[in-house]
Amino acid sequence: MSPSPPPRSPASPDLPLNHVSVQVRGLNYFFGKGDLRKQALFNINLDLHRGQIVIMTGPSGSGKTTLLTLIGALRTVEQGSLQVLGRELHGLGHRQRVEVRRNIGFIFQAHNLFASLTAAQNVEMAVELTGGLRHKRQRAVEMLARVGLADRVDYKPANLSGGQKQRVAIARALVNHPQLILADEPTAALDKKSGRDVVTIMQELAKEENCTILMVTHDNRILDVADRIINLVDGRLESDESPQQFADAHAIKALDGSMFVM
Numbered sequence: 723m724s725p726s727p728p729p730r731s732p733a734s735p736d737l738p739l740n741h742v743s744v745q746v747r748g749l750n751y752f753f754g755k756g757d758l759r760k761q762a763l764f765n766i767n768l769d770l771h772r773g774q775i776v777i778m779t780g781p782s783g784s785g786k787t788t789l790l791t792l793i794g795a796l797r798t799v800e801q802g803s804l805q806v807l808g809r810e811l812h813g814l815g816h817r818q819r820v821e822v823r824r825n826i827g828f829i830f831q832a833h834n835l836f837a838s839l840t841a842a843q844n845v846e847m848a849v850e851l852t853g854g855l856r857h858k859r860q861r862a863v864e865m866l867a868r869v870g871l872a873d874r875v876d877y878k879p880a881n882l883s884g885g886q887k888q889r890v891a892i893a894r895a896l897v898n899h900p901q902l903i904l905a906d907e908p909t910a911a912l913d914k915k916s917g918r919d920v921v922t923i924m925q926e927l928a929k930e931e932n933c934t935i936l937m938v939t940h941d942n943r944i945l946d947v948a949d950r951i952i953n954l955v956d957g958r959l960e961s962d963e964s965p966q967q968f969a970d971a972h973a974i975k976a977l978d979g980s981m982f983v984m
């Protein structure tokens with residue numbers, strides 16, 4: 723008899739922690755103070771495993787970016803436990819959170835490239851942040867070549883297309899070989915082909931480096947790259963499924979439907 727596949731449940735306490743990049747337990751998050759205090763996340767429990775690509779979806783305002791920025795140590799954890807790459811974020815000070823971020827690659831929809839710097843210089847900046855000054859140009863150029871921009875390394879963002887800019891942002895996120903990549907709608911501004919290219923590059927690099935990708939998207943066309951799809955509704959984790967289970971449960975007939983567009 724073949725062994726049963728690992729469980730896809732959000733919490734898998736039996737797995738050793740080194741297989742788990744992100745472990746969330748009983749996480750609550752509130753915005754505002756006093757009468758204006760409003761809960762954005764409710765009792766989130768979730769494990770993200772090494773080498774997995776997890777897509778997070780859900781209606782606008784459901785808390786996706788909030789959860790992503792908490793995992794990315796860009797916000798302070800106030801209630802519950804959040805372990806990222808073996809470190810508990812609850813109770814960490816600013817300086818320690820900056821340290822955690824060094825191991826994370828961030829890709830956001832607004833790619834935040836510096837307009838006055840070339841593609842290579844934008845990527846080099848990420849290398850500098852980790853103190854890697856030697857061979858930084860070479861490392862930047864190599865990573866840009868990996869994302870198909872070998873002939874654009876000395877172009878400034880204004881002279882690149884949307885898809886090319888997004889690929890520079892991916893090169894910047896990946897150049898330090900992060901163990902965790904957090905992406906917030908990385909394909910939203912791209913046409914179908916560029917969006918697919920960007921996701922394929924992320925997928926290839928994730929598998930090569932055995933890193934974890936958590937990606938927020940409303941883009942049905944890229945659901946198939948996911949190992950799991952988690953769905954947030956009103957700040958609660960509603961489901962955690964394989965792409966096929968997700969498509970069946972939500973009656974997605976084709977991957978280019980528009981069910982996420984609210």
Ligand SMILES: Nc1ncnc2c1ncn2[C@@H]1O[C@H](COP(=O)(O)OP(=O)(O)OP(=O)(O)O)[C@@H](O)[C@H]1O
Binds near residue numbers: 753780781782785
């Ligand atoms: N800085 C803030 N101050 C107060 N409330 C906020 C703040 N940022 C987000 N919120 C609220 O928290 C909730 C979750 O917001 P969040 O940005 O995480 O949603 P989202 O799922 O990423 O939405 P979208 O798909 O539109 O990006 C929303 O109700 C939002 O209004």
Ligand SMILES: [Mg+2]
Binds near residue numbers: 906
């Ligand atoms: Mg958002």
